Amino acid sequence: MQLTQHARLSVAPMMDWTDRHCRFFHRLLSRHTLLYTEMVTAPALVRGGALHLLRHDPAEQPVALQLGGSDADELAQAAALGWQAGYREINLNCGCPSDRVQSGSFGAVLMEHPALVGDICAAMIAASPAEVTVKCRIGVDAQVPEEILPAFLETLSQAGVRRVIIHARKAWLQGLSPKDNREIPPLDYPLVLAMKAAFPQMHISINGGVTSLAQAAGLLDEGLDGVMIGRAAYQRPADLLQDADRIVFGDMSGGRDPFEAVQAMRPYILRELSEGVRLASITRHMLGLFAGKPGARVWRRILSENAHRAGAGTEVLDMALDAVNAAAVPEPQQQS
The missing domain is CATH 1.20.120.1460 (Four Helix Bundle (Hemerythrin (Met), subunit A))
Structure with a gap:
């Protein structure tokens, strides 16, 4: 099965949660769901030599590495290190609104700098054979999502990105905590569906507010290519993953109870x-x-x-x- 097929359902990268122990456990519940690491910063790998952050068990596959950073050369080097460590997908974080990423000028901040994101993605694509993907928001702060998101996706497409995960909420970099950013900004599923219609060549997954496999299956039926689930998959892993192979991937052999x-x-x-x-x-x-x-x-x-x-x-x-x-x-x- 190709990564794009596994991406029909994925578990979101979540700091302090989706470490290697969590991913090994989740893989026992679903053979096909795509898993993601916690965000690993490019400076930690390239400047800090913290290669232990890339450790994972081969049994976790398919698993993608999410990187954070804003320097194209550094992220390219980190992507190459990820490929060498066995990751076949490298995801760029353009959606996290935490103070930590804001101080480093990456995460959701990058949505204010689409040209830079394009340069970063092009550099990462050139650095290794790994598939480069992006996880983003629909916009940040005063940006108008209906204007900024299509322009952002067009920049990604021109850089060679073929798969994007869109958290269907704005990120408010000022005034809301990371927790509030996951709950208060309203969801805009219709906008993400419109982006799939506008960019049919791109594989577009939706993230945010998905709490059941039935809801995920409904979004897939509406034409989206994938659904990424975060907190619900962590807090109720059996409910979200035990039947995922059957419901989402058509594998009738069933998962573990x-x-x-x-x-x-x-x-x-x-x-x-x-x-x-x-x-x-x-x-x-x-x-x-x-x-x-x-x-x-x-x-x-x-x-x-x-x-x-x-x-x-x-x-x-x-x-x-x-x-x-x-x-x-x-x-x-x-x-x-």
């Missing part, structure tokens, strides 16, 4: 523990596995209270699973 996913994580957890990783670093990404199901609260509580303890191992998972199973068994009714 939550209990099977926990068992499949055991060898990975044991390996990582042997290398000095703390259990909580892995299980924190699994807290929402039983969300909406009997035992969800006790599962979260047991992992939260015990996984961080020194020497904690898979016995914590056993204890949590036993509690989930107990919660799922109805209590016997007493005779009157």
Whole structure:
């Protein structure tokens, strides 16, 4: 399956969330969904030599590397390093509104400098065989999305970019926190659909406000090429990923249920523990596995209270699973 096919459904890059442990876990729930790293800054790789940030398990594939930065030469070098590390897609962050990226003049700030973005993308494309993609907003601050977005996409297209993920909200660089930027600016799905009609040659995915597979399938039916899901996929991973292969990709073999996913994580957890990783670093990404199901609260509580303890191992998972199973068994009714 080509990357463009995997991109029918993807899990968004999310800082502090979609690390390598999270991605390994998500891959156990869906074989086909495209996964993304947390944003890695080009300066960290090129100037800081932090190549450990590129570490990933081959089992995570298909997985894309998201880069942040604003220097074309540096991003080109970082893209080449990503390709060498095994990533076949390199995504440029043009959508993050955090103070950190604003101070570095990248992320959503780049939407104010489309010519620079075009130069960056052209340099990245020339630097390696990896597919270069862009994740952006519909505009920032006082920009008029209906004017800025088509011009921005035209610049990307001329630079050689063929796949774009559009977060269907504006980013307000002044006055809103990153959290508020994910929730307060109104969604504009019709504009993203209009961009697909205006740029039929581009693969356009939509991001923002998608909370179910049914909603994702509906957006695909409307003509979009892909749907990217963020917080819902992290907070309710089984709900969003367990049936993704069947519903989105037509693979009727089915995904793992939550209990099977926990068992499949055991060898990975044991390996990582042997290398000095703390259990909580892995299980924190699994807290929402039983969300909406009997035992969800006790599962979260047991992992939260015990996984961080020194020497904690898979016995914590056993204890949590036993509690989930107990919660799922109805209590016997007493005779009157």
